[in-house]
Amino acid sequence: MEPTTFGVLADGREVRQYVLANSTGMTMQVIDYGATITSLSVPDRNGNIRDVVLGYDSLDGYVNGSAYFGAVVGRYGNRIGKGRFTLDGSEYRLTANDGENHLHGGKVGFNKVLWDAAVAEGSGSPAIRFTYTSPDGEEGYPGTVTLKVTYTLTEDNALRVEYEGVTDRTTILNPTQHSYFNLTGNFNGKILDHLLMIEADSYTPVDAGLIPTGDVLPVEGTPLDFRAPRAIGERIEDAFGQLALGGGYDHNWVLRNYTGPGEIHKAAELYDPESGRLMTVSTDQPGIQFYSGNFLDGTAKGKNGIAYGRRTGLCLETQVFPDSPNKPDFPSATLKPGQAYRQTTIYQFSTR
Numbered sequence: 001m002e003p004t005t006f007g008v009l010a011d012g013r014e015v016r017q018y019v020l021a022n023s024t025g026m027t028m029q030v031i032d033y034g035a036t037i038t039s040l041s042v043p044d045r046n047g048n049i050r051d052v053v054l055g056y057d058s059l060d061g062y063v064n065g066s067a068y069f070g071a072v073v074g075r076y077g078n079r080i081g082k083g084r085f086t087l088d089g090s091e092y093r094l095t096a097n098d099g100e101n102h103l104h105g106g107k108v109g110f111n112k113v114l115w116d117a118a119v120a121e122g123s124g125s126p127a128i129r130f131t132y133t134s135p136d137g138e139e140g141y142p143g144t145v146t147l148k149v150t151y152t153l154t155e156d157n158a159l160r161v162e163y164e165g166v167t168d169r170t171t172i173l174n175p176t177q178h179s180y181f182n183l184t185g186n187f188n189g190k191i192l193d194h195l196l197m198i199e200a201d202s203y204t205p206v207d208a209g210l211i212p213t214g215d216v217l218p219v220e221g222t223p224l225d226f227r228a229p230r231a232i233g234e235r236i237e238d239a240f241g242q243l244a245l246g247g248g249y250d251h252n253w254v255l256r257n258y259t260g261p262g263e264i265h266k267a268a269e270l271y272d273p274e275s276g277r278l279m280t281v282s283t284d285q286p287g288i289q290f291y292s293g294n295f296l297d298g299t300a301k302g303k304n305g306i307a308y309g310r311r312t313g314l315c316l317e318t319q320v321f322p323d324s325p326n327k328p329d330f331p332s333a334t335l336k337p338g339q340a341y342r343q344t345t346i347y348q349f350s351t352r
């Protein structure tokens with residue numbers, strides 16, 4: 001797996017692109033900037049292979065963009081209210097980069113740094129491991145954190161994403177993958193006809209800043225009920241307060257099958273009836289953020305010069321819940337020295 005040059009950063013460092021391919025025709029391109037997935041090409045029901053993730057043609061887009069296309073976000077995926085939290089009696093203040101709140105690791109999160117890359121041997125499938133060491137105090141977070149993210153492409157068209165993180169001081173860690181999927185492979189169209197199923201009976205409602213109120217509410221009787229597959233566009237404009245706050249779907253669902261760290265369970269299923277492409281998301285995390293691409297507004301010029309309009313892609317971000325550091329009843333994101341943070345999330349592709 002020989003890398004090619006994808007671009008050069010302002011400070012002269014080279015950004016490299018790697019191609020992972022299995023023997024059945026699925027391919028993935030990934031760059032060491034942000035450990036970003038730049039393309040993911042999978043067959044439809046007739047065997048036509050198309051790229052199903054949004055992204056940019058060149059490094060410029062990834063450096064200057066604010067949509068987190070394909071990147072690993074962290075240290076904390078999603079929001080922390082007012083960018084503040086207390087750990088072991090000390091208060092920490094993180095960069096406020098989303099109004100008064102902290103989002104996706106801050107101004108220079110894991111999506112905006114260059115990672116070390118190494119081809120990962122051993123599994124028999126093409127795999128690449130990215131490593132980033134985040135210095136103590138970066139974006140306000142305590143502790144030096146080293147995070148490894150391994151992408152493996154299996155013969156049965158699964159993308160396996162494994163995370164492993166350690167720290168030298170008590171801190172918080174909650175990285176996630178921020179790919180925007182559009183299973184039609186046509187980025188001029190929207191994702192509103194995709195059918196989504198989420199293995200969740202409840203969700204965490206948010207306030208106007210998209211910070212969880214701390215409540216856990218049933219999805220039953222609301223447009224957030226995806227217990228059975230439903231078209232994303234079916235209820236997205238319903239007069240329902242939570243949808244108005246998010247400008248559509250932008251919430252954390254509480255995964256029913258979560259039993260504890262390390263246990264992988266099915267979290268969601270996304271299906272495009274037109275192409276027949278089906279993506280199943282499994283994870284060992286307690287929550288998933290379904291974000292329906294509401295903030296895409298046509299200003300981001302993506303691959304092949306296509307301007308990405310509202311809802312041309314959607315994210316399914318496996319995570320502990322947003323603002324967990326300030327919500328004692330939510331699953332904890334605390335990581336202590338001597339412990340290892342671990343996450344496995346699998347995006348399995350097939351057709352129907």
Ligand code: GLA
Pocket residue numbers: 066067068078103210250289291295315317
């Ligand atoms: C996440 C958030 C959204 C938005 C996007 C990036 O999914 O939940 O509110 O910030 O990232 O645009």
